[in-house]
Amino acid sequence: MAHLRYSNMMADIVDARSILVNASIALLKALDGQALAAATSSSTSQSAFLKDATAKLVANAVGVTKAWWSLPDMLMYRYADNFYNNGAPMAYPDAWLTSKEVGYTTGPPPPPQEPNMVMV
Numbered sequence: 001m002a003h004l005r006y007s008n009m010m011a012d013i014v015d016a017r018s019i020l021v022n023a024s025i026a027l028l029k030a031l032d033g034q035a036l037a038a039a040t041s042s043s044t045s046q047s048a049f050l051k052d053a054t055a056k057l058v059a060n061a062v063g064v065t066k067a068w069w070s071l072p073d074m075l076m077y078r079y080a081d082n083f084y085n086n087g088a089p090m091a092y093p094d095a096w097l098t099s100k101e102v103g104y105t106t107g108p109p110p111p112p113q114e115p116n117m118v119m120v
Helices: 002-039 043-079
Strands: none
Touching: 002 043
16 A cells, blocks of 8 residues: 555555554563573462463564554544645646656546446
8 A cells, every 4th residue: 555655555554553562562571581580480470470461562563463453544634635634735746747767747638538437
């Protein structure tokens, strides 16, 4: 999906990924500290830690999955109509449009005079 407005969308994708990764790393660091404390505790405390850690990790995975699956909807809302959040239009730069490689130096070519479809 990011190919629609790649340079703009990739910034949003990288930001979303960074938020999710940083939150996951913070959770793992917190659990590592608790694991060290639980390792020297009774088996009941260790069992309680494992149950709590598992619940937190599963909740994190569910949250990451939901956030990642909602990202395309957010990107579509922001960019699909070529306006950023219903604001100013996001036009192609003039330098790109007028370059020889693109071929729009004098505007787009005229539309075909006749359809090129063959009816079967």
